[in-house]
Amino acid sequence: MARNIIVTGGAGYIGSHVCVELLSGGDNVLIVDDFSNSHPEAVERVKAITDRDATCLHADLARFEDRERIFAAVDAFAPDAAIHLAGLKAVGESVAEPQRYYHVNLNSALTLIAALKRAGAKKLVFSSSATVYGDLNPNPVDENGRLGPTNPYGRTKFMIEQVLRDVARAADWGVVSLRYFNPVGAHSSGQIGEDPNDIPNNLFPYIAQVAVGRREKLSVFGNDYPTPDGTGVRDYIHVVDLARGHVSALGYLDKAPTGVEDINLGAGRGYSVLEAIAAFKRASNRDIPYEFAPRRDGDIAEIVADASKAKNLIGWRAEKSLDDMCADHWRWQSQNPNGYAES
Numbered sequence: 001m002a003r004n005i006i007v008t009g010g011a012g013y014i015g016s017h018v019c020v021e022l023l024s025g026g027d028n029v030l031i032v033d034d035f036s037n038s039h040p041e042a043v044e045r046v047k048a049i050t051d052r053d054a055t056c057l058h059a060d061l062a063r064f065e066d067r068e069r070i071f072a073a074v075d076a077f078a079p080d081a082a083i084h085l086a087g088l089k090a091v092g093e094s095v096a097e098p099q100r101y102y103h104v105n106l107n108s109a110l111t112l113i114a115a116l117k118r119a120g121a122k123k124l125v126f127s128s129s130a131t132v133y134g135d136l137n138p139n140p141v142d143e144n145g146r147l148g149p150t151n152p153y154g155r156t157k158f159m160i161e162q163v164l165r166d167v168a169r170a171a172d173w174g175v176v177s178l179r180y181f182n183p184v185g186a187h188s189s190g191q192i193g194e195d196p197n198d199i200p201n202n203l204f205p206y207i208a209q210v211a212v213g214r215r216e217k218l219s220v221f222g223n224d225y226p227t228p229d230g231t232g233v234r235d236y237i238h239v240v241d242l243a244r245g246h247v248s249a250l251g252y253l254d255k256a257p258t259g260v261e262d263i264n265l266g267a268g269r270g271y272s273v274l275e276a277i278a279a280f281k282r283a284s285n286r287d288i289p290y291e292f293a294p295r296r297d298g299d300i301a302e303i304v305a306d307a308s309k310a311k312n313l314i315g316w317r318a319e320k321s322l323d324d325m326c327a328d329h330w331r332w333q334s335q336n337p338n339g340y341a342e343s
């Protein structure tokens, strides 16, 4: 049966892919997005890919003046559940502007919780992050790993997980916090993908902009880590696999409506920066000039998921390879060299 699902941040990189999976599966979607780091064109493209309509509310969940409008739209939509992705996400920026990060990320979550309460919905999937683990655990990291985020962005994720735990207990909600590892890639249509506002912070969008000629060369941050080739190792996960993980989490909440679960979404295998560059070079058939640079503040040598809980509890596992991630990321970048800007 079709469900009514709110997707906050539904115009963003991960949100747009989540909306495609929900709409393709027959669910109805209400997007709440302030377009601060996303583009209305992404919503149009989601509609084109799925041949379905999503309702879209342009509003800022962290803005007091927008609350009543959000409450009214949520009431009218009569949601069965929400997927909460809206928030600020740049680690470096969060160190420079911690107050803004706490304000936006915490207030957005609290407003959504209030809206769901009013509307009588009790199911929530939260976009958390592997960053909640910090650097405290041997790899692969499972959900019982020690938590120790090392920057304000990560601490907002950690705090919201705690808030949701308390709300779930007090009000018999069902909550799944999905701890993402490193989402990359794009929809296979090449129509939606990651479109960073400014100079990309993350490896894949940076590599893609070098490959397409928008930037001269990549800096590889550190080649003296205790990893096989000295560069950082991460668990990259295709954004379409990640999006499907949200649908699996909703399916789980349909069957087990109360309680809280933290679930890693990763592929369970790590690749170094040099391996990622080599794979992207193969996929794009372009040169990716790079130079070694000092380690980036706050980076860790390696983090890889133990993804067995996702498989056992919600029946999900990552299916796409690193080559798929690179091929799809490249298709998006080469078809949209300036992102959504010229649309």
Ligand code: UFG
Residues within 6 Å of the ligand: 089, 091, 129, 130, 131, 154, 181, 182, 201, 202, 203, 204, 206, 218, 219, 220, 221, 222, 231, 232, 233, 234, 273, 296, 299, 303
């Ligand atoms: N890297 C480079 N050059 C770049 C960018 C990144 O060498 O220009 C390296 C990093 O040092 C790291 C790897 O590529 O070894 C991956 O870096 P990303 O910035 O792509 O990803 P992170 O692992 O640092 O960060 C991601 C998310 C964060 C989240 C974090 C949790 O982007 O939101 O995972 O571990 F908090």
